[in-house]
Amino acid sequence: MNRRAFLRSGVAVAGVSVAGCGSDTPTGTLATYVSDRPGAIGDFTACVVSLSELRVLPADETTGTEEHTGSELVFKLDDIAVNLVELTGATAALAGERKLAVGEYAYLKLGVSSVEATLDDGETAMVSTPGDAALKFDHPFEIRAGERTRFTADFAPVPGSDRGRYLLRPVASETTVSYE
DSSP: OOOHHHHHHHOOOOOSSSSSTTTOOOEEEEEEEEEESSGGGGGGGEEEEEEEEEEEEEEOOOTTTSSSSSOOOOEEEEEEEEEEGGGGOOOOOEEEEEEESSSSEEEEEEEEEEOOOETTTTTTEEEOSSSEEEEEEEEOOOETTTTTEEEEEEEEEEESSTEEEEEEEEGGGOEEEOOO
């Protein structure tokens, strides 16, 4: 079976997951962190986001472009809860670590199962996510053999037209990737 077929057949397993890894396929670690951009988060005393899954899409191996040939690899996160109010500035929370096959990846998505938020006046806020309840970060990254790739996904609640309504959005300009 070729590497592309391995990537498409990656399966999440409890604990550390290895996607697309045969006995001779080199791997690296993807450490996914979550942070919050300053702004509307100042309206909240708490904004707890529960993350249910992590999805990544391998980039095309033959052209090196972002033309996608495979399907997303999906990893369960067991509803990891992060309070965005506590993650402003350079502070970030680890959402999960996964072993992945070495290679280029086109994007990362974080599945959101729920958001519970309280405004600074004590009222409950309605915070929703766009589309399919997944926040997509169109920020290509690389998994390198034996290295740890730190992907920090930054998102923020954006006020809607009605008081107490917000939309949770990814912030592309604040999303970072570093290699350790």
